[in-house]
Amino acid sequence: MTAAQLPERRFFGTDGVRSVAGEFPLTAEWVMQLGAAAAEVLKAQRAELPGASKQVSVVIGKDTRQSGDMLEAALAAGLTSRGVHVVHLGVLPTPGVSYLTRALHADAGVVISASHNPYQDNGIKFFGASGSKLSDALELGIEAALDSVSALTPISGTELGSVSNHTDAERLYVSYLIGHAPDLRGLKIAMDCANGAAYRIGPKVFQAAGADLFAVYTTPDGRNINRDCGSTHLGHLANIVRGGGYDLGVAFDGDADRALFVDSRGNEVHGDHLLLLNARARHAPGVVTTLMSNMALELKLKDVGVPLTRTAVGDRYVHEGLHAAGLHLGGEQSGHLLFLDVSPTGDGVLTALLSLAAMRQLGTTLDALHDDLTMFPQTLVNVRVQDRAAAVASLQVQRALREAEARLDGRGRVNLRPSGTENLVRVMVEGPDEAEIHEIAAGIAALIR
Secondary structure (H helix, E strand, O other): OOHHHOOOOOOOEEOEEEEEOOOOOOOHHHHHHHHHHHHHHHHHHHHOOOOOOOOOEEEEEEOOOOOHHHHHHHHHHHHHHOOOEEEEEEEOOHHHHHHHHHHOOOOEEEEEOOOOOOOOEEEEEEEEOOOOEOOHHHHHHHHHHHOOHHHOOOOOHHHOOOEEEOOOHHHHHHHHHHOOOOOOOOOEEEEEOOOOOOOOHHHHHHHHOOOEEEEEOOOOOOOOOOOOOOOOOOHHHHHHHHHHOOOEEEEEOOOOOOEEEEOOOOOEEOHHHHHHHHHHHHOOOOEEEEOOOOHHHHHHHHHOOOOEEEEOOOHHHHHHHHHHHOOOEEEOOOOOEEEOOOOOOOOHHHHHHHHHHHHHHHOOOHHHHHHHOOOOOEEEEEEEOOOHHHHHHOHHHHHHHHHHHHHHOOOOEEEEEEOOOOOEEEEEEEOOOHHHHHHHHHHHHHHHO
16 A cells, blocks of 8 residues: 555654644543554554564653653553553653664554654654554554554453563663764764753763763753754854854754754754765765755765755655665754664764764864855745645646746756645745845746735
């Protein structure tokens, strides 16, 4: 069954179930049902394996949000009520849960996190036994099972599941990361941990690698995750780096699956820069990124013979594109990079380590990398329409699109993207001449209107 043929999802999005914690669907009652439904699907999956034992195990990790404890307890209650053994990993980055799912040979892993969102939000994301996102078929199976869990015959006695705490989870993940760390001696680094899941792990790994480290936002209180800090708020980190004479700064988001840098002058070094750096160091045969990556990256990669493939926005689509092309390196401007020959999921601390290793391998600095990749100006115009599909398909609009692309002649690009949630068409034009791209965008927007 292709993605286009899959039934419409009710609860699972591209990155699990997301909501304001305590509001439907992320209430304790519903999450307990989710756990029970997941248990039934995972038990059925295990029963299909020849010679496999009947015991199903699931590991659960979380970030530092206040609501994480409630959701974790509810999910564990649902899982154990249907005979599944639950292993609590404690506070751990999303990629750490992916790693421990593989390392502990669990049937599935669950992360309770809403990534870079404010503390009021939360989410539940499942990994399969390989540490990759749970398949579409299994997610849809869990949604279908939700309709029948209340009618299941209760189980009791020895058939009930159990709970244990894996007290060594953080040490195992830190050891894994250190195994990929370059020698960071001689580098003076500032780190922003976003009061999130990497608040202990990030500093431990960088200090073990020899960095002269100053870490901030390492005191989570359940409500300050991502608040004016982390990879979505680089201003404070940039000031620290400039004021303290640091070589660079690195920032993670709340669940530490992405990383961004600032150079010694406080300039942002984002995912496009990191893709260029790692593609050069790895002699990558190709790179996959999204529609939002800057044209300057595409041209720089072309200069060194590396083709760039674009996908829809979202790391899920980058992951699919990499698999389809048999490639390993891809990512987004947000700093969510994928190194599929190292890890099946995005890992902010790993991205930082591998990028610094690439920097050392090439004998360059983040300052030089920032200056080498000068971003093209980009303009985005949102046009409100009655019918998004009809507006984009208009013969006049399509003719204007072809004329704009011919005018730019490989120096820039034009993208029309219907909004997925509003009656809007987004007109994005990118190129080296700011006046020219504004003129092109305004002309196409006028035709759409």
